[in-house]
Each structure stands twice: as structure tokens, then as C-alpha cells.
Amino acid sequence: MIVLRDLTKVFEINGITKVVANRINAVFPTGVSVGLLGRNGAGKSTLLKVIAGTSAPTSGEVLSDGNISFPVGLASSMHPDMTGAQNTRFVARIYGADTEEMSRYVARFSELGEHFHLPVRTYSSGMRSRLSFGINMALQFDTYLIDEITAAGDAAFREKSKKVFRARMEKSGAIFVSHSMQTMRDMCEAGAVLEHGQLTYYDDIEDAIAHHEENMVLKQRA
Numbered sequence: 001m002i003v004l005r006d007l008t009k010v011f012e013i014n015g016i017t018k019v020v021a022n023r024i025n026a027v028f029p030t031g032v033s034v035g036l037l038g039r040n041g042a043g044k045s046t047l048l049k050v051i052a053g054t055s056a057p058t059s060g061e062v063l064s065d066g067n068i069s070f071p072v073g074l075a076s077s078m079h080p081d082m083t084g085a086q087n088t089r090f091v092a093r094i095y096g097a098d099t100e101e102m103s104r105y106v107a108r109f110s111e112l113g114e115h116f117h118l119p120v121r122t123y124s125s126g127m128r129s130r131l132s133f134g135i136n137m138a139l140q141f142d143t144y145l146i147d148e149i150t151a152a153g154d155a156a157f158r159e160k161s162k163k164v165f166r167a168r169m170e171k172s173g174a175i176f177v178s179h180s181m182q183t184m185r186d187m188c189e190a191g192a193v194l195e196h197g198q199l200t201y202y203d204d205i206e207d208a209i210a211h212h213e214e215n216m217v218l219k220q221r222a
């Protein structure tokens, strides 16, 4: 279970204030795959980083009784000057996994070929996503944080990713960001909509999608 308690996250740049989370109180239940919805710039990626602990809240806290992955798909998760193989071994050591076994798994899964041994800064965004997804799926987490991974790779890769993700969901939960409603339906049971710093949680992803689509229609009319 992940609990957001009075969570506030505010960015201030050049006198402009952006409130991403405004005293959010929410619970993400154990073992549930939750789709996080919201329009561009609502703060979904930022919220994932705050939940992962890679970005500090302005106030409030994130509590969890299980371990949480780093956000898959966000470029900041990888060290750009290290190769894919080095990043993999580095993460394996942090989490106490077998470095060689994990390296073999990630090399095979991510389908990076010779790029696996080149610095991550030379990768396309899709290649980075594949690496970061492979590293995450090689490890056992109670909650996986996934940001737009399904945009990475060709149809065969996406199918393989979905299969591995579903296998992980037998024992774990996830918070999943995607702009594709079809992907949300395929991958998530529950949903949450982030708008104007508020988060509304729904046990059924269909209810969250209906709320989100209504927001998008209202935006078009405005």
C-alpha cells in the first residue's frame, strides 16, 4: 500500500508557480495496477518521481509498506555516461541481484544489440525506455512505476512488454502513466485522475477514463 498524506508539490521558476499536487490524500492499494490519468502538464511524471523518492515533496509525505521501483521510462533514471550494461550492473548491485544474470536478462529483453555496450547518452528515447523497462522487470518490486513505456519499440516488443508486465502484476501492483486509453484498459484495473493539484481515485479504470475524457472535452470547449 502507498499512502499520500497531505502531499504538496510546487515548482517555482522565474516567478511562475506551478502547483502539481495540492494537499493530496490518497491510497494506492497493494497489488493493484492503477492508471494515472491527466492532461499534458498536469503533473503525472512529477507525481511518479515524488512517489519513487527521486523528487522531494514540497510538504506532506509518501508512506509505503513495500518496495517501490524507480520510474521506468523516465530518462533521468539512467546514468547517461555509463553503458546500458554498466547501468544494469550498477542497479543490480544496489538491489543485491546477481549482476551477470541480470545483465543477460536485460540484454536479451531490451533488444539493444551492440548499443547495450555503448553510453546511454547515445540512445534514442525508445532505446532508453527499453533498457529501463528491462532493468525494472528483472527485479522484484511490490509496486512498479511506469511512465509511457508502451511507446517504446515495435509491435512485437510492446506485446512482449505487456506479457512480462502482466506476469509481474500477479504478485505486484503498479502506477502506470500512458496517454493511450487502450493501453490503460489493457494494463490497469483501477485509475486516478490528476487535475489542478487534486487526485481522484477510482476502483474501476473505466470510471477514471470517463472522468478524464470529460475533462478533455471541457478543455476543448474552453
Ligand SMILES: Nc1ncnc2c1ncn2[C@@H]1O[C@H](COP(=O)(O)OP(=O)(O)OP(=O)(O)O)[C@@H](O)[C@H]1O
Pocket: 011, 012, 013, 018, 020, 038, 039, 040, 041, 042, 043, 044, 045, 046, 047
Ligand atoms: N524540474 C522542474 N522544474 C520546474 N518545473 C517543472 C519541473 N518538472 C516539471 N515541471 C512542471 O510541472 C508541470 C508538470 O509536469 P509533468 O511532466 O509532471 O506533467 P505530466 O502530466 O507528466 O505531463 P505530460 O503528460 O505532458 O508528460 C509542468 O508544468 C512542468 O513544466
